[in-house]
Amino acid sequence: LALVEPHDEECVAERQRCMVTNIMFEFQEYLNERSNHLLGYPTNLNCNHLMDLSPLLCFLMNNVGDPFKESNFGLHSKKFEVAVLDWFAQLWEIEKGEYWGYVTNGGTEGNLHGMLIGRNLLPDGILYTSKESHYSIFKGSRIYRIECQIIGTLITGEIDCTDLKEKLFFNKDKPAIINLNIGTTFKGGVDNLDHVIKTLEECGFSHDRFYIHCDAASYGLVSPFLENGPLFSFKKPIGSVSVSAHKLLGSSMPCGILISRKMHMTDFSTNIEYIATLDTTISGSRNGHTPIFIWYGLNLKGRIGLQKEVNNCLTNAKYLRDGLNKAGISAMLNESSIVVVFERPLDREFIDYWQLSFLGKMAHVVLMPHVTMKMLDDFLSDLVRKREIWYGSGEVRPVCLAEEIGASNCACSIHRNH
Amino acid sequence: LALVEPHDEECVAERQRCMVTNIMFEFQEYLNERSNHLLGYPTNLNCNHLMDLSPLLCFLMNNVGDPFKESNFGLHSKKFEVAVLDWFAQLWEIEKGEYWGYVTNGGTEGNLHGMLIGRNLLPDGILYTSKESHYSIFKGSRIYRIECQIIGTLITGEIDCTDLKEKLFFNKDKPAIINLNIGTTFKGGVDNLDHVIKTLEECGFSHDRFYIHCDAASYGLVSPFLENGPLFSFKKPIGSVSVSAHKLLGSSMPCGILISRKMHMTDFSTNIEYIATLDTTISGSRNGHTPIFIWYGLNLKGRIGLQKEVNNCLTNAKYLRDGLNKAGISAMLNESSIVVVFERPLDREFIDYWQLSFLGKMAHVVLMPHVTMKMLDDFLSDLVRKREIWYGSGEVRPVCLAEEIGASNCACSIHRNH
Numbered sequence: 001l002a003l004v005e006p007h008d009e010e011c012v013a014e015r016q017r018c019m020v021t022n023i024m025f026e027f028q029e030y031l032n033e034r035s036n037h038l039l040g041y042p043t044n045l046n047c048n049h050l051m052d053l054s055p056l057l058c059f060l061m062n063n064v065g066d067p068f069k070e071s072n073f074g075l076h077s078k079k080f081e082v083a084v085l086d087w088f089a090q091l092w093e094i095e096k097g098e099y100w101g102y103v104t105n106g107g108t109e110g111n112l113h114g115m116l117i118g119r120n121l122l123p124d125g126i127l128y129t130s131k132e133s134h135y136s137i138f139k140g141s142r143i144y145r146i147e148c149q150i151i152g153t154l155i156t157g158e159i160d161c162t163d164l165k166e167k168l169f170f171n172k173d174k175p176a177i178i179n180l181n182i183g184t185t186f187k188g189g190v191d192n193l194d195h196v197i198k199t200l201e202e203c204g205f206s207h208d209r210f211y212i213h214c215d216a217a218s219y220g221l222v223s224p225f226l227e228n229g230p231l232f233s234f235k236k237p238i239g240s241v242s243v244s245a246h247k248l249l250g251s252s253m254p255c256g257i258l259i260s261r262k263m264h265m266t267d268f269s270t271n272i273e274y275i276a277t278l279d280t281t282i283s284g285s286r287n288g289h290t291p292i293f294i295w296y297g298l299n300l301k302g303r304i305g306l307q308k309e310v311n312n313c314l315t316n317a318k319y320l321r322d323g324l325n326k327a328g329i330s331a332m333l334n335e336s337s338i339v340v341v342f343e344r345p346l347d348r349e350f351i352d353y354w355q356l357s358f359l360g361k362m363a364h365v366v367l368m369p370h371v372t373m374k375m376l377d378d379f380l381s382d383l384v385r386k387r388e389i390w391y392g393s394g395e396v397r398p399v400c401l402a403e404e405i406g407a408s409n410c411a412c413s414i415h416r417n418h
Numbered sequence: 419l420a421l422v423e424p425h426d427e428e429c430v431a432e433r434q435r436c437m438v439t440n441i442m443f444e445f446q447e448y449l450n451e452r453s454n455h456l457l458g459y460p461t462n463l464n465c466n467h468l469m470d471l472s473p474l475l476c477f478l479m480n481n482v483g484d485p486f487k488e489s490n491f492g493l494h495s496k497k498f499e500v501a502v503l504d505w506f507a508q509l510w511e512i513e514k515g516e517y518w519g520y521v522t523n524g525g526t527e528g529n530l531h532g533m534l535i536g537r538n539l540l541p542d543g544i545l546y547t548s549k550e551s552h553y554s555i556f557k558g559s560r561i562y563r564i565e566c567q568i569i570g571t572l573i574t575g576e577i578d579c580t581d582l583k584e585k586l587f588f589n590k591d592k593p594a595i596i597n598l599n600i601g602t603t604f605k606g607g608v609d610n611l612d613h614v615i616k617t618l619e620e621c622g623f624s625h626d627r628f629y630i631h632c633d634a635a636s637y638g639l640v641s642p643f644l645e646n647g648p649l650f651s652f653k654k655p656i657g658s659v660s661v662s663a664h665k666l667l668g669s670s671m672p673c674g675i676l677i678s679r680k681m682h683m684t685d686f687s688t689n690i691e692y693i694a695t696l697d698t699t700i701s702g703s704r705n706g707h708t709p710i711f712i713w714y715g716l717n718l719k720g721r722i723g724l725q726k727e728v729n730n731c732l733t734n735a736k737y738l739r740d741g742l743n744k745a746g747i748s749a750m751l752n753e754s755s756i757v758v759v760f761e762r763p764l765d766r767e768f769i770d771y772w773q774l775s776f777l778g779k780m781a782h783v784v785l786m787p788h789v790t791m792k793m794l795d796d797f798l799s800d801l802v803r804k805r806e807i808w809y810g811s812g813e814v815r816p817v818c819l820a821e822e823i824g825a826s827n828c829a830c831s832i833h834r835n836h
Contacts, residue, residue, distance in 0.1 A: 019718075034492035038491075038492070060462075075449060075452050083419040083421055145563045246480070286524075299422065303423055358691070
């Protein structure tokens with residue numbers, strides 16, 4: 001794909017035709033094949049509806065600066081962006097006049113922004129986050145020069161409040177910036193917001209001495225549609241939430257939503273005269289297409305459609321967990337979760353084929369809306385067939401996963417009969 | 419544009435048709451009108467060729483993590499990205515095995531990344547940057563907690579090396595992180611790399627005690643095509659360069675390129691097992707479409723095409739400057755520049771119509787490839803007509819701009835005859 005200089009200008013049209021027809025056709029074939037075998041990553045690949053928006057591709061749109069302040073640069077989609085933000089504010093229970101937010105370039109930017117608000121409010125605050133947090137949180141603590149206390153986790157992946165309490169107590173002279181995982185990346189474990197707030201209060205932290213950012217990258221759009229109630233809400237003392245829009249909702253490119261409290265933004269922004277807007281975001285110049293992608297997706301689906309998709313994902317998660325169990329394979333599925341954790345396949349080729357994500361002895365499948373039962377059946381029978389090759393002779397045995405997913409979920413030779 | 423919940427699922431198809439046909443049609447009309455009157459912002463609106471890539475819009479592409487390390491997440495365009503990076507490395511004179519880089523979400527992310535490399539190498543370094551630097555540089559110093567020394571500028575907008583020398587000398591016990599503006603945002607002033615390096619050396623800074631990041635947001639693709647040689651190069655002791663791709667090249671959404679030295683990246687990256695790649699970028703999950711936009715644009719144009727566009731922009735800049743001069747309007751055009759600075763129009767409506775950017779008593783036009791002589795003629799005659807209304811009665815007089823753009827460029831009643 002190395003770039004080739006054109007000989008002369010006349011051949012431009014010919015080059016254009018060649019490139020599009022040959023290289024792009026081949027590339028689309030590749031993307032199609034890979035889309036049909038993606039199980040390990042939390043991205044919804046159902047993006048066909050976005051083709052309706054392709055006429056916009058010939059327009060530059062830049063939502064530079066603050067979404068709520070129109071710049072005199074006219075090529076933007078801030079009206080769509082604000083409509084999207086209003087929808088999320090309502091979903092996460094914060095009033096229109098009380099929230100601030102923007103459409104980000106993805107979960108990482110949202111996390112970085114939330115942590116930055118926290119640090120601005122509590123400049124000498126210590127960051128507390130569980131060891132199973134997303135890598136962007138640790139990156140944030142490094143680049144922002146915030147001291148970081150890493151907290152242990154339970155088997156489910158959720159934060160261990162006993163460990164949190166010890167560390168909070170030991171550092172109670174300094175304020176606390178908490179990152180709360182609403183769905184950890186690997187196990188889909190959910191930090192218990194009420195327990196965390198109670199722990200803070202028990203350690204003597206008044207509400208003005210802590211700031212909670214919720215990393216709801218994967219579960220921000222799942223949470224409101226669960227039977228056992230939302231996993232977080234602005235009715236509780238949280239400061240910000242970040243969610244990815246290319247995960248449950250689906251988008252051709254990474255993007256996300258950050259919602260925070262307006263009152264925390266007063267010292268945050270700088271007025272930039274020459275763009276005639278406020279520099280309140282991390283990225284400055286911002287993608288104007290993604291807010292329309294999100295707006296369009298939400299309009300088509302609505303809460304009804306999302307509710308249905310979430311239910312479907314939950315059903316498929318149970319279907320896969322049960323299938324693995326029946327086949328005698330170690331597997332864990334948290335309550336109301338769309339992530340199934342199981343033994344890491346021995347074969348790198350198998351992992352690459354199904355694009356599984358792995359960590360130590362574990363692998364996982366994320367049940368996104370594009371994952372069908374047919375895909376799961378194919379995957380399961382492929383896995384069972386391959387395990388015959390890996391373990392059939394008895395020379396190698398499936399590893400014990402008791403430590404990672406609990407003895408009751410482990411199907412190794414020691415635990416399987418207990 | 420507020421989001422409306424669908425009554426039932428059956429009406430989804432109907433909603434889809436309505437939205438696309440009505441709202442999007444109207445929105446495209448609006449974008450078309452605004453595109454035809456954009457003069458004040460450095461964005462090339464010629465993006466029609468990107469429509470050829472619209473079939474890709476139904477695929478999610480995420481170039482997560484390091485561009486040079488394929489993740490086992492298969493839906494990415496890293497091969498296109500690396501081809502683009504190779505091209506820029508060659509353009510800015512650094513060998514293939516010696517550089518590192520990535521396609522960013524825009525100039526700001528590139529600047530933030532460059533500054534971060536600088537701070538990692540020189541943790542107690544002081545940032546030196548001119549007062550006319552882009553807002554992302556000051557944002558960077560705040561979020562990274564780097565002490566910042568703001569340096570004065572000359573009339574052209576370029577950094578004042580006398581002031582830089584004083585401040586470097588005063589702080590010579592601490593290393594220096596320099597942000598060099600290759601084209602300031604407002605005046606298109608270019609900091610003189612050779613002067614800055616000489617100043618550092620004169621103040622006793624050895625090469626291991628300074629780091630230079632070049633903010634070449636607008637001029638990174640102009641610089642190599644100028645008659646009087648490139649304005650910067652990796653053959654000199656610079657650490658990183660950031661350029662925007664939605665500026666001279668053109669892209670439907672903000673994006674850019676960051677190129678740095680590979681040897682500086684060794685301590686920078688964290689290996690993230692579950693995405694099977696390195697977390698070397700700020701954004702983590704990254705847009706996979708923009709590298710293809712850039713790749714396609716560069717392939718169609720090549721160096722020949724870009725050379726021609728730059729020449730055209732330079733010619734148009736002189737044409738506008740001369741037109742303003744002839745009409746007796748204060749105006750400045752730096753050498754080899756595509757930015758014309760002139761008196762700020764009195765009328766906010768006029769500013770909004772032509773989407774001019776303004777700062778204090780100045781406004782500017784950025785001569786991007788989409789700006790035609792016809793647009794300039796229309797703009798000039800509109801301005802001359804409006805000035806008759808603003809200044810015709812003699813009650814209000816055009817302001818003096820001698821302090822901002824130099825007495826020789828000022829056409830106020832005091833300076834016009836000198």
